[in-house]
Amino acid sequence: xxxxxxxxxxxxxxxxxxxxxxxxxxxxxxxxxxxxxxxxxxxxxxxxxxxxxxxxxxxxxxxxxxxxxxxxxxxxxxxxxxxxxxxxxxxxxxxxxxxxxxxxxxxxxxxxxxxxxxxxxxxxxxxxxxxxxxxxxxxxxxxxxxxxxxxxxxxx
Amino acid sequence: xxxxxxxxxxxxxxxxxxxxxxxxxxxxxxxxxxxxxxxxxxxxxxxxxxxxxxxxxxxxxxxxxxxxxxxxxxxxxxxxxxxxxxxxxxxxxxxxxxxxxxxxxxxxxxxxxxxxxxxxxxxxxxxxxxxxxxxxxxxxxxxxxxxxxxxxxxxx
DNA sequence: TATTGTTATACTCTATAACTATA
DNA sequence: TATAGTTATAGAGTATAACAATA
Numbered sequence: 001x002x003x004x005x006x007x008x009x010x011x012x013x014x015x016x017x018x019x020x021x022x023x024x025x026x027x028x029x030x031x032x033x034x035x036x037x038x039x040x041x042x043x044x045x046x047x048x049x050x051x052x053x054x055x056x057x058x059x060x061x062x063x064x065x066x067x068x069x070x071x072x073x074x075x076x077x078x079x080x081x082x083x084x085x086x087x088x089x090x091x092x093x094x095x096x097x098x099x100x101x102x103x104x105x106x107x108x109x110x111x112x113x114x115x116x117x118x119x120x121x122x123x124x125x126x127x128x129x130x131x132x133x134x135x136x137x138x139x140x141x142x143x144x145x146x147x148x149x150x151x152x153x154x155x156x
Numbered sequence: 157x158x159x160x161x162x163x164x165x166x167x168x169x170x171x172x173x174x175x176x177x178x179x180x181x182x183x184x185x186x187x188x189x190x191x192x193x194x195x196x197x198x199x200x201x202x203x204x205x206x207x208x209x210x211x212x213x214x215x216x217x218x219x220x221x222x223x224x225x226x227x228x229x230x231x232x233x234x235x236x237x238x239x240x241x242x243x244x245x246x247x248x249x250x251x252x253x254x255x256x257x258x259x260x261x262x263x264x265x266x267x268x269x270x271x272x273x274x275x276x277x278x279x280x281x282x283x284x285x286x287x288x289x290x291x292x293x294x295x296x297x298x299x300x301x302x303x304x305x306x307x308x309x310x311x312x
Numbered sequence: 313t314a315t316t317g318t319t320a321t322a323c324t325c326t327a328t329a330a331c332t333a334t335a
Numbered sequence: 336t337a338t339a340g341t342t343a344t345a346g347a348g349t350a351t352a353a354c355a356a357t358a
Contacts, residue, residue: 025308030186103334146298148290150188230349232317
């Protein structure tokens with residue numbers, strides 16, 4: 001007796017076997033998560049990609065731009081733009097070290113640290129808010145499986 | 157004793173609490189799934205979004221363009237472009253019914269049906285290939301949780 | 313007035329290649 | 336010759352608003 005709302009199957013449209021495709025489900029989940037992200041955090045002028053980069057810089061001050069891009073699966077060309085924007089906003093400082101002048105090392109400015117601190121709670125709390133349809137245990141299980149899917153089981 | 161590859165944590169970069177953010181994990185998972193999708197199926201000229209739309213039209217011939225867009229969380233403006241492309245490729249026919257001449261109803265051409273048939277197996281089989289790090293039971297659990305996350309538990 | 317779909321514009325993110333400056 | 340980052344361009348996708356045709 002299914003009387004729940006079924007956002008993806010209204011209008012009598014059927015999906016067939018595609019409902020078991022991980023890729024298909026991931027796309028829908030991400031669209032949903034982003035929509036909710038902007039509903040909840042949009043007023044801060046917060047963008048998911050931008051905040052994630054600031055977060056990682058904060059935890060790894062002086063890390064190389066290319067290394068951060070690689071672990072976040074952000075393409076170098078896009079990373080340049082992301083960093084440039086954060087520099088323009090006064091949240092990130094770039095530093096070219098003497099021992100390898102091809103590379104760029106990143107750290108947050110005081111304003112950048114303040115920005116991360118101010119939005120940290122909202123950003124981290126967003127996760128459970130993003131999954132109101134899952135109970136706590138299911139949410140933990142989803143996180144665990146996604147981490148494994150991403151090859152991140154033992155990442156700190 | 158963790159000697160596995162850890163693609164997201166090389167270079168000694170740490171992630172902190174963000175590794176429990178569903179939104180963050182979903183983005184990484186989708187990037188990974190799309191990369192693999194293009195590696196495996198790119199030679200067919202197959203695009204995930206385009207194929208999904210063809211698939212749903214095939215299962216729901218004569219469905220309205222707007223209804224399909226809604227259930228797939230595709231924005232109307234983008235749907236127009238997707239459909240236009242498939243029409244140009246000779247895979248989809250548009251039909252404006254007499255009883256409501258604002259709407260557009262879609263169905264596959266013979267070439268469109270052939271295209272879906274030819275690529276169906278590859279597309280559906282892609283899911284397990286996308287998650288080599290998960291065993292069969294974990295894969296089923298991930299699908300189940302993502303379906304629930306998406307509010308699709310009882311979607312056919 | 314409301315609804316369906318279209319057009320136009322802008323922004324995020326990805327993909328790729330060509331380029332610079334270093335090493 | 337290889338590496339780090341930049342620039343430029345293309346494309347997929349989303350967001351939004353204005354619009355025409357129809358209801």
